[in-house]
Amino acid sequence: AVAIDAADNAGLHTDTCSMIKATVGTILAGEMPMPQLFVTQSHPCDAMLASIQMVDTLLGVPTFCLDAPIWRDDRGIDYYAQQLKEMVAFLEEHTGQRLDQDRLREVVEESNRAMELRLAVNELKRAVPCPLSNLLYGLAYQVYSGSAGSPEATDFFGQLLHHVEEQAKAGKGAVPVEKIRVVWGGVPLVYGDIGGIGVWMERQCGAVTVRTLWGYEGYHHIDTATYDSMMKGIARKLLDQVMTREFHGVFDYYLDDFLRAYEEFKADCLIFPAGIGCKGVQATIGLLKDVCREKGIPMLALGLDLWDERVTPPDGIKAQIEEFFATTVLQ
Secondary structure: OHHHHHHHHOOOOOOOOHHHHHHHHHHHOOOOOOOOOEEEEOOOOHHHHHHHHHHHHHHOOOEEEEOOOOOOOHHHHHHHHHHHHHHHHHHHHHHOOOOOHHHHHHHHHHHHHHHHHHHHHHHHHHOOOOOOOHHHHHHHHHHHHHHOOOHHHHHHHHHHHHHHHHHHHOOOOOOOOOOEEEEEOOOOOOOOOOOHHHHHHHHHHOEEEEEEHHHOOOOOOOOOOOHHHHHHHHHHHHHOOOOHHHHOOOOHHHHHHHHHHHHHOOOOEEEEEEEOOOHHHHHHHHHHHHHHHHHOOOEEEEEEOOOOOOOOOHHHHHHHHHHHHHHHHOO
């Protein structure tokens, strides 16, 4: 809240994404260690691209921004792979060190192994009852996004897969009695109880989250044969990462993912966290409602701020969810 308020007081518009405001506010408050270089990207949204100019000015260090294409066809992948190569050249120029391609290959191959294990874990969430809790589901994303490419991350996913396989074989679910299977159509909230709203839904409502936006990024095995093939594979993976996959481009990407997940994971409803500062999300609400109405899918659009609980406190969010379950999903 302190960082968000600092950004507001500095003149950043109140409707700006709070994640961006938190980043800018942290710099303004002097709480971020000053870097020597700044590497960023233009995705997933226009607000991110606009904020880069402010952060660049505040930091005053050499900056490189990866320009992400909207389309993910071969032309788009080739373009982004070239952007990655230019980023490498930028880093080599400013650090005086050369990229070790053999080391890159080792890391990518390790990341491939972690990805395959994580995919196997996620596929087991199709089981009824769902064998994986929201707490472990969220932890798996954090480990993958922050540590994929390390042996420790691969070992984590190996152990997690073993746990989930044993749960599924025994017919055990994340909750004693599974009542509702939820697709959470956005990023998890970063405030509230330990484990977030998802864990509360399990314990209080018997509702398990079978899919989230954090778990539906593309799974691509990266070819490590050559430097070019690695860069193309990394480019494809980056363009399919969380939020970029769904909101950097046309609505079809999000809609196709949601409808596929809803059917394949035997979901009962969609909960859509409609962050007030996200223009892409706000533009999506009406389209999603139309699709859900047409297909008879119960949908709850939560008006909130993904990072600032003062907008809609956790108790208010829980009350909306409980009412939705009682009056719409379980009827």
